Structures are given as structure tokens and as C-alpha cells.
Amino acid sequence: MTEDDYREVGRFIWKNYVPKSGQSDTVQGELLRSNEKLRDECQRNGNINWDSGHEILANYILTTLTESSDVSEDAKDELKCDIERVLEFEYPYTEDDLFDRTERKIFDWYLANKEPIPRTHNPDLRR
Numbered sequence: 001m002t003e004d005d006y007r008e009v010g011r012f013i014w015k016n017y018v019p020k021s022g023q024s025d026t027v028q029g030e031l032l033r034s035n036e037k038l039r040d041e042c043q044r045n046g047n048i049n050w051d052s053g054h055e056i057l058a059n060y061i062l063t064t065l066t067e068s069s070d071v072s073e074d075a076k077d078e079l080k081c082d083i084e085r086v087l088e089f090e091y092p093y094t095e096d097d098l099f100d101r102t103e104r105k106i107f108d109w110y111l112a113n114k115e116p117i118p119r120t121h122n123p124d125l126r127r
Contacts, residue, residue, distance in 0.1 A: 027117040053127035070112035
């Protein structure tokens, strides 16, 4: 896939599965929403507002993708390293590469899981 193709996938997920506010009703939407919430907190806020909600978001991405047979072992290993780095919240990760890699994994996973997968909102998540 080209970069333009990936951008189209991202726009589609964002438009169709990510609500204007609050948690997504689908796994597809929540994965992308979680990554963007983490990116925003790290880059825009320098993790000044970091709380347990951010840990929930990071672990949601990690758990969902590493438990999937649609993600390669190499991709899972890279994702584990990237999420561990994000979770070092005392040292905000302000570059795009880590979040872009995670986003690409989300898009690749979505391409194997296009049918919306319902999810229950996490009552402990306020992000």
C-alpha cells in the first residue's frame, strides 16, 4: 500500500468509527482514537496531564494488537517496545515515528478486520 492508501484508510476509520467525543463503540475506532490521544498528550502537552486513562489507552492498543493473529510477531515485538516507551511518561515521546508505526499497525489490522467489531466502553476511562 502507498502512503496515500494508508491516509485514506485512516480518514475512513476516523470518519466512520471515531466519535466527536468519548470512547468509540468499535474496536477499530478505539484503536485509532487511543493512539491519537496518546500522541496528543505526549507531543502537545508533554504528558503534563498523564494519568491512568493514558495507561488504559496504551494497554488497549497493546493487548488488542498483540492478541490478534492478524499481526505478525515482528510487528508485535516492535509494538511492545513502542508502547513501553510511551508508558515512560516522565520522558514524553515527542516525535511522530513511534505513533506513526503504531498507526500503521492499526491500519494493517483494520484491513484484516473491516467489519465493525463492537466494544463495551471502559467505565474507568475518562479520556
